[in-house]
Amino acid sequence: MAEILATGDAMQRALALLGAGEIVAIPTETVYGLAGDATNGGAVARIFEAKGRPRFNPLIAHVADMAMAAQIAGFDPLSRKLAEKFWPGPLTLVLSLLAKSSIHPLATAGLDTIALRMPRGFGGELIARLGHPLAAPSANSSGRISATTAQAVAGDLGARIPLIVDGGPTPVGLESTIVKAEDGRLRLLRPGGIAAEEIEAIAGVELQRGGKAGVEAPGMLASHYAPGAAVRLNATEVMPGEALLAFGPERAAHSYRAAAELNLSPAGDLREAAANLFSHLMELDRSGTATIAVEPIPQQGLGEAINDRLSRAAAPRDMPLG
Known part of the structure; x- marks a missing residue:
C-alpha cells in the first residue's frame, strides 16, 4: 500500500520519487492529482497504467510559473489575459504546443495543443522545486469519482502507487475549468472550479459551449466521474x-x-x-x-x-x- 505523508513531511520524498520517474498522488485546490514528470515518458505511461486511462485522453501539464509555461506553449493575448487573472488557480488553458517543448508526446495524446494549469499550494511548490512540469490528472481509476481526500485516493489507487501526500480535503472539490481561445473567441471545453461568468467578465467575450468532434482536452468523455451505482x-x-x-x-x-x-x-x-x-x-x-x-x-x-x-x-x- 502507498505511504501517506502530510504535506509538511512529504516534499523530499515526493521529489525523490518524481525525480526517479515514479508517480505520486498530491493535493491541489481542485481535487487530488496523480502526478508524474510530464517530460518523462515512463512516468506519463505509469499515470495511464495506474488509472486505466485511455491513451487518447490527454493530460493537463501543471506549471510553477509563467516562465515555465512559456517554454511549453504559445500564448495568444486572450489566453495570457486569463492566465494573469486566474493563475495560480482552477483554470486550465488549451494552448498551441511549442515545437521546442519537452512535454512527452504521450501526455498530449498526439494533439498539437497542450492543456496547462498553474496550481496553488503544495503542488505549485513541488513543481518549482522539481524544475519540470507535472502531468497530473485526477487521482482515481479512469471514469470513476474524483478523489477529494487522501483517504479516497488510498481506497482506490493505494495498491498501485508509492506515495500519497495528504493535504486534507480539497477546498474547491471540482476539477479545473478548461477553456480554449481561437481567433479571439473563447470555448468552454469543461466547466469547473471557476464559473463561466467570472471568465466572461475578464475576457470580455461570451464563452461558447462545447468542443469540436473528438477529445480536445481532459474530462470530455461522456461517461466520467461515475460511481458504481x-x-x-x-x-x-x-x-x-x-x-x-x-x-x-x-x-x-x-x-x-x-x-x-x-x-x-x-x-x-x-x-x-x-x-x-x-x-x-x-x-x-x-x-x-x-x-x-x-x-x-x-x-x-x-x-x-x-x-x-x-x-x-x-x-x-x-x-x-x-
Whole structure:
C-alpha cells in the first residue's frame, strides 16, 4: 500500500520519487492529482497504467510559473489575459504546443495543443522545486469519482502507487475549468472550479459551449466521474431503496424512502455543493444502493460544473463525446 505523508513531511520524498520517474498522488485546490514528470515518458505511461486511462485522453501539464509555461506553449493575448487573472488557480488553458517543448508526446495524446494549469499550494511548490512540469490528472481509476481526500485516493489507487501526500480535503472539490481561445473567441471545453461568468467578465467575450468532434482536452468523455451505482438526475421523488443526493432546504417527494441521504448544501450554496459533490457521491455509493437519485441543481454559476459532472456520472459508461 502507498505511504501517506502530510504535506509538511512529504516534499523530499515526493521529489525523490518524481525525480526517479515514479508517480505520486498530491493535493491541489481542485481535487487530488496523480502526478508524474510530464517530460518523462515512463512516468506519463505509469499515470495511464495506474488509472486505466485511455491513451487518447490527454493530460493537463501543471506549471510553477509563467516562465515555465512559456517554454511549453504559445500564448495568444486572450489566453495570457486569463492566465494573469486566474493563475495560480482552477483554470486550465488549451494552448498551441511549442515545437521546442519537452512535454512527452504521450501526455498530449498526439494533439498539437497542450492543456496547462498553474496550481496553488503544495503542488505549485513541488513543481518549482522539481524544475519540470507535472502531468497530473485526477487521482482515481479512469471514469470513476474524483478523489477529494487522501483517504479516497488510498481506497482506490493505494495498491498501485508509492506515495500519497495528504493535504486534507480539497477546498474547491471540482476539477479545473478548461477553456480554449481561437481567433479571439473563447470555448468552454469543461466547466469547473471557476464559473463561466467570472471568465466572461475578464475576457470580455461570451464563452461558447462545447468542443469540436473528438477529445480536445481532459474530462470530455461522456461517461466520467461515475460511481458504481446508477445515477438518476433531477429527481423530484425518491423511489424505494434509492439513495438521495439532496440540495437545498426542500426535499424531493417521498424522501423518507431513501436508503441513505446526504445534502450537498442544506443552505443551497453552490460553492459548498461543489466542494461536497465527489465525497458525497462516493459515500452514497458505499451504501450499497443500486441507484442514486439526485435532486435538481441550479444551472447558474458553479451549478453548470456540478451538473456537468452529474450528467457524465449518469451517462452510459465509456462513451466519448463528438
